[in-house]
Amino acid sequence: MTTATATTPDAPSAAGGHWTPRLWGTLIVLCAALFLDALDVSMVGIALPSIGSELHLSTSTLQWVVSGYVLGYGGLLLLGGRTADLLGRRRVFLAALAVFAAASLLGGLVDDGGLLIATRFLKGVAAAFTAPAGLSIITTTFPEGPARNRALSIYATCGASGFSLGLVLSGLLTSVGWRWTFLMPVPIALIALAFAVRLLPRPVEEKPHGRYDVLGAVTGTTAVLLLVFTATEAQGAGWLSARTLGSLAAVVLLVATFLVVESRTAHPLVRLGIFRNGAVARANVIAFAMAGSYGGFQFVVTLYLQNLLGWSALTMALALLPTGAMVALSAPFMGPVVDRFGTGRLMPIGLLGLAGAFALFMRLDEHGSYPALVLPSIILLGVGFALVFPSVNIAATDGVADDEQGLASGLVNTAVQVGTAVVLAGATAIITAGADGGTTAQAQLDGYRPALLFVTGVALVGLVIAVAGAVLDRRKKATPVRVPDYDYPSVSREDLAERRDEVLSKN
Incomplete structure (x- = not known):
């Protein structure tokens, strides 16, 4: 196993309370990569009709433009996290980010549906290596405590912002041309790569040993x-x-x-003992519920606003803008909030906000109004994501040794991607069964409402687990630690003075 905790003298240090410009630059580079990874999960959705029309793709083929990315991302995250631990986080991050930029460029230029799906899968594979490598660079650069909580809050909030802003940017870019949804990440990735080469710490790594x-x-x-x-x-x-x-x-x-x-x-890929850390295990389940419920909800909202209410892609993007804006603007403040209240308190509140947003949207009808129906859910989503997303990432890596930070990062990111895929598939099946093949407004609503009930239930499962974890943590803190009684010999002032003089005389 490679040990990558030692760094060269010019590596940035977060041991003190003041962050240097180079340390800020390192964090910004890593945030940019995660922003792009999350952006790609949600940004293509609104562009699908335009892609299908120009490339003459069937509905089932279009589905794989989205699923291809999720498949590569979710399927290889564990391998990506462990590879970062073994081969070096900086090396893996730089290589994967370069592949991501190249695949983005190819995706915006191809004219064949099969090649487009292949580039999407390749981008997902690249993201499966950049995400855990970037997160583990943060957790090994910033010491556990306020500095790491602050860094992880900013980092995780950037990921949530990318995910929630994906629809907004997709609507804006699709109005110009669907290819821009693929080409837009290219310059950002190249700029991030250039700065990463300069700023990321160069670890003094041992040669890997073992099998x-x-x-x-x-x-x-x-x-x-x-x-x-x-x-x-x-x-x-x-x-x-x-x-x-x-x-x-x-x-x-x-x-x-x-x-x-x-x-x-x-030398396991996943040391099963890591799940003996209850906080880590719960964080992964909560990440599954959080991402899965939101992914299913986003799918229902997209169908409802575009297919039933007839909103344009740009109108829908602007309608969802408050969620992304709230998450992005909260980033600088989440570190102190986590320090004061702890992840155990914030995760239940955040999940309650998500479940409330999904439940409120079940009031949808044929003439849904933005102020009365959409906006309240959008605001609750912003609050919920701002609280739960950074808290989950902090809880999933707390108390984990440096040489397993890549593993912990890969696990929580895997939970996010698998949760999105599984819950989305369930919501899709429920919508189809509920509509029963009908195309009338009432038939569509009969599919949307059960799907919303399903994603609300998934969020509530995460809420129950988060509350149980908070109760367990409180009980542990309240349990007094029994200290054995020992008889300590008394020492007089004269004895102390005599020993002091003896030490001074020897020196």
């Missing part, structure tokens, strides 16, 4: 890839079809094999 967990990497990565693929394709094949059930059985078998391998190998 790589090849079997764990194969079984774990294949299990996640197959799960995301199955959830995405289940809508077309049928949830109870032989194909879907067979794929799910294969996922279970792969996961079981993975767990056996990880429990027996000397």
